Amino acid sequence: MRKWGATVTVSAFSFITPVSSSMVAPAAATIAEQFGIRSTVLQAMSISIFVLAYAIGPLFLAPISEIYGRARLLQFANLWYLAWNLGCGFAQNTGQLLAFRFLAGLGGSAALTVGGGVLSDVWPPEQRGKAIAMYAVAPLLGPIIGPIMGAWITQRTTWRWVFWVTSMADLVIQGIGLFYLQETYAPVLLQRKAKHIRGTMDAEKGPQRPVRTVFDTADRQWQKIFAKALTRPFQLFAYEPIIQLLGVYMAIIYGIMYLFLTTIPSIFQGIYKEDVGIAGLHYIALGLGLMVSVQICARLMDKLFAYYVKKNNGVVKPEYRLPPMVPGTIVLPIGIFITGWGARPSVHWIVPDIGIALIGFGQMLNAQAITTYVIDAFSLHAASALASVTFLRSVAAFGFPLFAPAMYEALGFGKGDTILACVLIVIGCPAPWLFWYYGERIRGASRYAKKA
Incomplete structure (x- = not known):
């Protein structure tokens, strides 16, 4: 029960900030009109600068969690997000809004990396699938629910309530975290236990023996931890083919998702001439694809893992998490093709909705498989490995929406989405097969995975 309490809490943290x-x-259009923003790039940046902070925050928050523990870090970071997100609702100009959004994103980034470390701490590999399914869907489902709510709030009241509503919801989640999120990181727990034992030792009963944990080494000082952890995500990307291939692919699919999040209004308001609130309902198609995918993964991931472990005489390998990627790498580009070529006035709006649902379905299959694989392969360094993947995907999520307006204006939705789909086919389709057959050999030469 305590395990699921921790899982639900970190999933809630990782859900609210992507909202x-x-x-x-x-x-965005209403804000641009009020603040006099004429640049489409600056308008898109008001949305995507939040996820740029996702790239930078984990580089600092991951090492802090190794010193002070995961629970304290998550709770403090969430309070930081809450304060600045609330401030966004009071922004008086473009500079304030961008600055407050970026600072809120720094706090919100903690759950996307440190949360994965919590699950690695509390769940053994053979039981991790369902927990990862819940945790992985949260940061993907958040960006779907957010625009639906935002569209109706903007249409009925003012854009400032977009930030105030999420702040009120986050306050409830923070309260839940205070009760259900306890420390899970082994070095910190053992350090607290050792400190307690030292405090109970009686000097009058004899000489005191030094009490240390297996993690109390010369390297466990905050200066050295920061020095290592700040460079570790870049070292992982430089030296780990696992992170290079899966990280780049994850970056592309997240970048495409945020690209679609910013272009769905232009499809249904621009091409199909729908009101803001009605156009926002089309985000449900993306959410439907995500939810169907997560239901399938939640039921099959642990069963597939157990099947392959039994088939291989009890040998546990992270590669047993990869089978869901195979259909995911196929369905995702198909959905992009359908959306791009279906977004025309002569084609019923249900066609691009079908494509958008397939995008959500394929993306979730990939995201869950990759997240679980990375956690299993870099168990002790799961937070740093996820920080590396998160850095890449967050940079892509920030950058893709910036060039989207110019790309679609020059090429149209059909040709533009065809380019994106072809990139996914070239990079994504070989990935699960490469790691299924060569993953163990790659991990054997790894600087970090072999220590997991």
């Missing part, structure tokens, strides 16, 4: 990242999308 904020995209909830402002339907209000």
Whole structure:
């Protein structure tokens, strides 16, 4: 029960901040009009600068969690996000809004990396699938629910309530975290236990023996931890083919998702001439694809893992998490093709919705498989490995929406989405097969995975 309490809590943390990242999308035009923003790049940046902070925050928050523990870090970071997100609702100009959004994103980034470390701490590999399914869907479902709510809030009240509503919801989640999120990181727990034992030793009963944990080495000093952890995500990307291939692919699919989050209004308001609130309902198609995918993964991931472990005489390998990627790498580009070529006035709006649902379905299959694989392969360094993957995907999520307006204006939705789909086919389709057959050999030469 305590395990699921921790899982639900970190999933809630990783859900609410992505809601904020995209909830402002339907209000972007209203904000631009009020603040006099004429640049389409600056308008898109008001949305995507939040996820740029996702790239930078984990580089600092991951090492802090190794010193002070995961629970304290998550709770403090969430309070930081809450304060600045609330401030966004009081912004008086473009500079304030961008600055407050970026600072809120720094706090919101903690759950996307440190949360994965919590699950690695509390769940053994053979039971991790369902927990990862819940945790992985949260940051993907958040950006779907956000624009739907944001569209109706903007249409009925003012864009400022977009931030105030999410702040009130986050306050409830913070309260839940205080009760259900306890420390899980082994070095910190053992350090606390050792400190307690030292405090109970009686000097009058004899000489005191030094009490240390297996993690109390010369390297466990905050200066050295920071020095290592700040460079570790870049070292992982430089030296680990696992992170290079899966990280780049994850970056592309997240970048495409945020690209679609910012272009869905232009499809249904621009091409199909729908109101802001009605156009926002089409985000449900993306959410439907995500939810169907997560239901399938939640039921099959642990069963597939157990099947392959039994088939291989009890040998546990992270590669047993990869089978869901195979259909995911196929369905995702198909959905992009359908969306791009279906977004025309002569074609019923249900066609691009079908494509968008397939995008959500394929993306979730990939995201769950990759997240679980990375956690299993870099167990002790799961937070740093996820920080590396998160850095890449967050940079892509920030950058893709910036060039989207120019790309679609020059090429149209059909040709533009065809280019994106072809990139996914070239990079994504070989990935699960490469790691299925060569993953163990790659991990054997790894600087970090072999220590997991």
